[in-house]
Every structure is written in C-alpha cells, then in structure tokens.
Amino acid sequence: MSRGETLALGAFIFSLAVFVGFLLISKVPTMLHTPLMSGTNFIHGIVLVGALTVAATAHDTLGYLIAVAAVLLGTLNVVGGWVVTDRMLEMFKGRRSGDGRANPPAAAGDPPRADH
Amino acid sequence: MQPSTLTILGYMLTSISFMFGIQLLRSPKTARTGNRVAAVGMLLVLGITAALINGTSNWPLIVPVIAVGTVIGALSARTVRMTAMPQMVALFNGMGGGSAALIAAADFRSAVGSGTASPDITWAIMLSCLIGSVSFAGSLIAFAKLQELMPGRPLTYPLQKAVNAVLLAAIVAIGVYLTVTTQPLSTNLVHDYAPLHFAVSPLFPIFLGLCVALGVLFVVPIGGADMPVIISLLNSFTGLAAAMTGFVLSNDVLIVSGALVGASGTILTQLMSKAMNRSLFNVLFGAFGSKVEATGGAAAEGGTVHPTTVEDVAALLAYASLVIFVPGYGMAVARAQHDVKELADELERRGVSVEYAIHPVAGRMPGHMNVLLAEANVPYPQLKEMDAVNPDFPRADVAMVIGANDVVNPAARNQANSPIYGMPILNVDEAKTVVVLKRSMATGFAGVDNPLFYKPNALMLFGDARSSISELLAEVKRQ
Numbered sequence: 290m291s292r293g294e295t296l297a298l299g300a301f302i303f304s305l306a307v308f309v310g311f312l313l314i315s316k317v318p319t320m321l322h323t324p325l326m327s328g329t330n331f332i333h334g335i336v337l338v339g340a341l342t343v344a345a346t347a348h349d350t351l352g353y354l355i356a357v358a359a360v361l362l363g364t365l366n367v368v369g370g371w372v373v374t375d376r377m378l379e380m381f382k383g384r385r386s387g388d389g390r391a392n393p394p395a396a397a398g399d400p401p402r403a404d405h
Numbered sequence: 406m407q408p409s410t411l412t413i414l415g416y417m418l419t420s421i422s423f424m425f426g427i428q429l430l431r432s433p434k435t436a437r438t439g440n441r442v443a444a445v446g447m448l449l450v451l452g453i454t455a456a457l458i459n460g461t462s463n464w465p466l467i468v469p470v471i472a473v474g475t476v477i478g479a480l481s482a483r484t485v486r487m488t489a490m491p492q493m494v495a496l497f498n499g500m501g502g503g504s505a506a507l508i509a510a511a512d513f514r515s516a517v518g519s520g521t522a523s524p525d526i527t528w529a530i531m532l533s534c535l536i537g538s539v540s541f542a543g544s545l546i547a548f549a550k551l552q553e554l555m556p557g558r559p560l561t562y563p564l565q566k567a568v569n570a571v572l573l574a575a576i577v578a579i580g581v582y583l584t585v586t587t588q589p590l591s592t593n594l595v596h597d598y599a600p601l602h603f604a605v606s607p608l609f610p611i612f613l614g615l616c617v618a619l620g621v622l623f624v625v626p627i628g629g630a631d632m633p634v635i636i637s638l639l640n641s642f643t644g645l646a647a648a649m650t651g652f653v654l655s656n657d658v659l660i661v662s663g664a665l666v667g668a669s670g671t672i673l674t675q676l677m678s679k680a681m682n683r684s685l686f687n688v689l690f691g692a693f694g695s696k697v698e699a700t701g702g703a704a705a706e707g708g709t710v711h712p713t714t715v716e717d718v719a720a721l722l723a724y725a726s727l728v729i730f731v732p733g734y735g736m737a738v739a740r741a742q743h744d745v746k747e748l749a750d751e752l753e754r755r756g757v758s759v760e761y762a763i764h765p766v767a768g769r770m771p772g773h774m775n776v777l778l779a780e781a782n783v784p785y786p787q788l789k790e791m792d793a794v795n796p797d798f799p800r801a802d803v804a805m806v807i808g809a810n811d812v813v814n815p816a817a818r819n820q821a822n823s824p825i826y827g828m829p830i831l832n833v834d835e836a837k838t839v840v841v842l843k844r845s846m847a848t849g850f851a852g853v854d855n856p857l858f859y860k861p862n863a864l865m866l867f868g869d870a871r872s873s874i875s876e877l878l879a880e881v882k883r884q
Contacts, residue, residue: 292525295655303648306420306661310668313427317673319680319765319790320775321431326637326673327494328430328440332423333501333643333666335447338454339508339650339659343515344467345458352511356463357470359507364474366501367451371444372482373493378437380487380779 324377331370337363408457408657415453416658422446423662427669450658487777488737491770492551495544495636498643502540505646506613509533512653513609522587526653531580533649535616540642542620547632547639550624551769557629565626566690572619579612623689630811631688633770634677638685641670680765683828691824710846713864715873718803718840719880722748725802727758729794731831732774733767735808735843739870742781745807748878749783755881761787762794762804762831764812795832804836808843808870814855825853839863842870 290298317325340363344356408416423446429439461467478497485493509530516522516530549555583606627635644666651659678685722728730745749759761783767774778788789797798804806813809831816823817830833839834857841863857863866873 292523296525296652299652299655299657299660302657303652303660303664306648306664307668309424310427310665310670311672313424313431313665314669314672314676317431317676318433320763320772321433321436322637322673322677322680322771323491323494323633323773323776324436324440325427325430326640326670326770327490328427328436328443329644329666329669329673330494330498330501330640331440331447332426332443332662333640333647334497335450335659335662336501336504336508336643336647336650338450339647339654339656340504341451341454341458341467342654342656343508343511345461345463346515347463347466347511352514353463353466355507355511355514357466359504359511360467360470361474362500362504362507364471365478366497366504367447368475368478369482369493369497369500371440371447372479373485373490373497374440375437376482376487377490377776378440380776 324374327370327374327377331367331374334363334367334370337367339363412453412457413657415449416661419446419450419453419658420661420665422449423665427665486740487780488740489552490776491633491636491773492548494770495547495551495632495639498636498640499541499544499548502537502544502639502643502646504537505643505650506534506537506541506616508650509537509653510609510613512650517587524584524587527584527587529649529652531584531612533646533653534613535576535580535619536642536649537646538613538616539620539623540639540646542617543624543639543642544636546621546624547636550629551632557632559628560625565622569619569622572615572622576612576615576619579608579615583608583612627689629769630766633766634674634685634688637670637674637677638689641667641674644668644670677766677771680771710858710865711861711863713840713866715866715876715880718864718866719877719884721803721838721840722752722757722805722877723755723881723884725752725757727760727797727801728752728803728805729760729762729797729801729833729836731762731764731767731804731806731809731813731833732778733764733807733809733812734769734773735810735870737768737773737777737808739808741807741871741874742777742783744871744874744878746778746781746783748874748881749787751878751881759787760789760794760797760801762791762798762833763788764791764809764831767809767812791829791831798832798835801836802838804833804839806833806839806841806843807874810843810855811853813857814853815857815860816853816855820856823853833857834860834862837862840866842866842868842873844869 340359344360347353347356422442426439426443429435429442482493513530516526550557624635644663648660648663648667651657651663675685678688730749736742736745753759761778763774765771775788811825813831813833814825815834817825817828820826839857839862841858843865845867858865
C-alpha cells in the first residue's frame with residue numbers, strides 16, 4: 290500500500306469508529322456517566338501500544354528518555370484507569386440479588402472479588 | 406511495515422472488545438463485566454505488540470518501566486479514597502495524553518533523522534502533540550484543583566481570552582509551518598541534519614512548550630464545579646490524541662480505539678453539561694462562579710440564618726411522615742453515607758417514609774452520590790432523580806440537605822443575574838422545613854451565595870456532617 294492509501298484507509302476506519310462512538314453513548318443513566326468516563330479513560334490507555342512501538346526503536350539518550358517517559362505514562366493510564374473504574378463499579382455489586390443484605394464495603398487494598 | 410493477517414485479526418478482536426465493553430458499561434448490571442471485557446482486549450493488543458517488537462534490544466529498558474508503572478498505578482488507584490476518584494480519573498487521563506504527545510515527539514525525531522518525514526505524516530504528529538499536551542497539562546491542573554493543591558475558584562485576568570486565542574493561533578501557525586516544511590530530505594541534507602538529530606527544527610520544542618502552556622491556561626479559568634465536564638472533555642481529547650498516534654504509526658487499532666473514545670467522550674461531555682443546563686461553550690468560557698459579588702443579594706440585604714440544635718431536628722425527624730435526604734459533596738467529604746443510611750433505617754422503623762434526592766451533578770462527578778449511597782447499601786428505589794423527586798418536596802416534612810449547596814440554590818430559579826441561573830435544582834425550599842447540615846457559612850463549589858439559608862423555613866445545623874448525623878441518630882432513638 291502506498292502512504293496515501295494507508296492514510297485513506299485510516300481515515301475510513303476513523304470515521305466508522307467515530308460513528309460507533311456516537312451511537313454507543315446516546316442514552317445513559319446519569320449514575321453511570323462517571324464510570325463510563327473512567328472506562329473510556331482506560332481504553333485510551335491503548336497509547337501504550339504506540340509507546341512500546343516507539344520504545345522498541347529508541348537508540349540514543351534523548352530517545353531512551355522519551356521512550357521511558359511514554360511507556361511509564363501509558364502504563365499508568367492503562368493500569369490506574371482500569372483499577373479506578375473497577376473500584377467504582379464494585380460499588381454497584383450486591384444489588385443484583387436484590388436481597389438487601391448488608392454487604393460491607395471492600396476495604397481499600399482488598400483484591401477485586403469475583404462475582405459468582 | 407505491513408502487519409500480518411493474524412495481527413490484523415487480533416486488532417479486530419481488540420476493537421470489538423472495546424466497543425462491546427462500552428456497550429456493557431451502559432447498564433449498572435453489566436458495567437463491571439464491560440470493564441473486564443475491555444481489559445481482555447487490552448491484554449490481547451499488548452500481547453500482539455510485544456510479539457511485534459520481539460526483536461528489539463530495548464527490553465531491559467521497557468520491562469522495568471512497565472513493572473514500575475503497574476505497581477504505582479495499581480497501588481495509587483486502589484488506596485485512594487472514593488471521594489478522590491474524580492481527580493484520579495483526571496490524573497490517569499493526563500498520563501495518557503502525555504504519552505501520546507511523547508510518542509509523536511519521538512516519531513518526529515526518527516522521521517526527520519531517517520529522512521522519511523513528509524507532510525502526510527507530520528500533520529498527525531503535530532495534532533497528536535497539540536491534543537496530547539493540552540490533555541496532559543489540562544488534566545494535571547484539573548487534578549490540582551480537585552485535590553485542592555490550588556484554588557478551585559476560576560482564575561481570571563484581563564485579556565484572558567485574547568491571550569489564549571493568540572497562543573492557539575501561534576500554535577496553529579507553527580504546526581502548519583512544521584507540517585509543510587518538513588519534506589523528505591535529500592541524501593545531502595540528511596548528512597547535514599544527522600549530527601543535529603533532535604535539533605530538527607528549534608521550532609519543535611517551542612511548539613511543544615506552547616501546547617503545554619495552552620493546556621494550563623485553558624483549564625485555569627474554569628471553576629471547580631465544572632471540573633467533571635472538563636475532565637470528560639480532556640478524556641475525549643486523549644482519545645483523539647491516541648487516534649492521531651495511530652495515524653503516525655499506521656496502527657489501525659490505535660485509530661479505532663482512539664476515535665471511539667474521542668467520539669463517545671464528546672457525547673458524554675455534552676450529556677454532562679446538559680445535566681447542568683449549560684452549554685459546553687458556557688462551561689469553557691464562562692469563568693463560572695467568579696462573579697460572586699454581583700450575586701450576594703440575600704446576604705447583602707441582611708437576611709438572617711436560623712441555627713438549630715440536634716434535639717430540635719431529631720424531634721422534627723422522628724415525627725415526620727416524609728423525609729427527603731439531599732446528599733452533596735459534604736456528605737462525601739465527611740464519609741457520612743453509612744451514618745445517613747443508619748439514620749434512615751431508624752426513621753423507617755418508626756414509620757417515616759424516606760427518599761433520597763439525587764441531583765445529576767451533586768458531588769463532583771455525575772453519579773458520585775449514587776456510588777456512595779450504593780456503597781452504604783441504600784436500596785435503589787429510594788434513590789430518586791431530580792425530575793422524579795421535585796414533585797415530592799411540597800409534601801415532605803423535612804428536607805435534609807447534607808453538604809449540598811449549589812444544587813439546592815433557589816437563585817438558579819429566580820435570580821437572573823446569578824451565574825447558576827437556569828441550572829435545574831432540587832426544590833428543597835418547598836418542603837415544610839429544610840435542615841441544612843453544613844460546616845460553615847462558606848459558599849459552595851461554584852462560589853455563589855445561597856439565599857436558601859436565609860429562608861424562614863430553613864434551619865442550619867452547623868458541624869461535621871458525620872458527627873451531626875450520628876448525634877441525630879442517637880437523639881431520634883431517645884425520642
């Protein structure tokens with residue numbers, strides 16, 4: 290593929306993904322706005338893929354510095370973004386059964402619990 | 406480099422898992438599963454990437470950095486208090502934006518160094534740097550404001566908008582100039598440029614610096630009450646920056662995921678500003694909450710507040726037929742949700758009907774109150790959204806306002822000159838008695854005075870929300 294073709298194909302899938310993104314968030318209950326923001330915050334952590342790609346080809350001091358910073362920031366985005374979202378959503382559990390039994394909140398530092 | 410068939414299929418699965426994950430995040434029942442589905446996609450794409458760069462000699466550098474990032478990210482996200490979640494989202498969002506800007510910078514260096522730079526890539530590099538840096542710097546400012554490392558008030562100065570406009574114009578001019586002048590270099594020129602490497606053009610570091618400055622100046626004039634909207638906007642910016650790095654690196658999965666977040670984040674931002682009855686434009690450029698003096702109406706007229714005691718409020722509660730709790734950020738700060746639930750249980754035991762009125766933007770994030778009350782095991786049916794609960798206030802005996810302020814401010818209804826005029830509010834003043842639990846007479850996050858406190862049917866119970874509530878519980882039990 291020529292560069293022009295790659296670019297055009299990129300624009301093509303970009304516009305499709307934008308369309309899907311618009312459709313996905315049409316009607317969402319207010320209480321899920323924050324978890325949704327947090328969840329999409331995790332998803333753009335995919336820049337880590339780009340950071341790794343760049344880090345693989347770094348070969349001089351400044352290049353190494355940039356690569357280290359990019360990979361570190363990307364990792365923080367992925368890991369932190371996911372854990373924050375999971376902790377928010379953890380708060381909604383225990384309600385599915387609807388039995389209203391007291392469910393002590395997880396202490397910070399508890400491993401995420403399985404649902405079943 | 407042309408990706409292999411397997412790689413493309415893997416990218417496809419990742420893209421689908423992200424879309425499906427967001428789809429599941431739209432319902433409380435499936436939300437947690439949605440987050441996990443997205444995590445599977447992320448692990449897959451990271452695995453594919455690791456396989457693609459397998460040959461690199463830089464692993465000794467990469468692996469420890471990932472390990473350190475994982476430990477710091479997981480520990481900080483896991484140990485932070487629930488009330489601090491909003492600023493954590495801002496912080497991690499900024500990390501992603503910074504990463505995108507750095508990737509673009511690294512690619513610009515190598516493209517110029519290897520003589521392959523040309524405008525059909527540089528445009529994406531410039532956009533990635535711009536959007537990523539703005540998101541990075543802006544998110545850090547949002548974090549600092551929410552963490553109260555700097556004042557939450559809007560910081561304004563003369564010619565602020567003009568300065569920002571000039572800055573943006575300069576950035577666009579330099580970006581366009583760098584895009585069109587960075588041509589594929591002839592062999593001779595490569596020799597000339599090679600020793601300079603990053604000194605590709607002294608304009609590039611200047612460009613980056615200006616972008617970071619724009620991010621700071623863009624968020625500084627925005628008030629703390631509007632931070633959720635700004636964080637959501639910056640979140641969609643980071644998505645766009647990730648998509649731009651996809652164009653830079655010809656990586657389709659980055660383009661798809663980034664575009665997905667950019668688009669859904671934009672819609673989410675609009676939903677949030679709509680919940681406050683404000684346009685996004687007004688949020689961005691209104692310097693909301695800075696004009697306090699203009700609206701000090703009630704206080705200036707010498708209105709008086711009516712302080713009350715725990716005993717009086719306990720009696721009111723114990724013999725009410727309908728009590729509506731109105732939680733706000735004060736409840737989150739005092740971590741009083743469990744005590745509130747206990748008080749509500751005691752009232753219900755005595756035959757009092759209890760409801761919770763949830764304003765869409767109560768707290769510092771939409772849904773903030775729902776999360777906290779869910780944590781305290783408040784049954785869903787008792788949580789009522791604004792439109793459902795407002796008709797109930799006239800027949801409520803007591804409206805208990807627990808650390809909420811701006812969302813119950815009647816100025817939004819009737820003071821056309823108030824900065825929050827037009828924002829839909831909870832009409833607590835229609836209840837027979839309003840009890841306001843508050844630490845002091847300080848203004849809310851929007852920095853606007855609240856005429857509610859001077860109304861004849863409003864009683865002020867000063868003190869920490871949590872201790873006030875537990876004292877109330879003890880007193881109600883004694884009645």
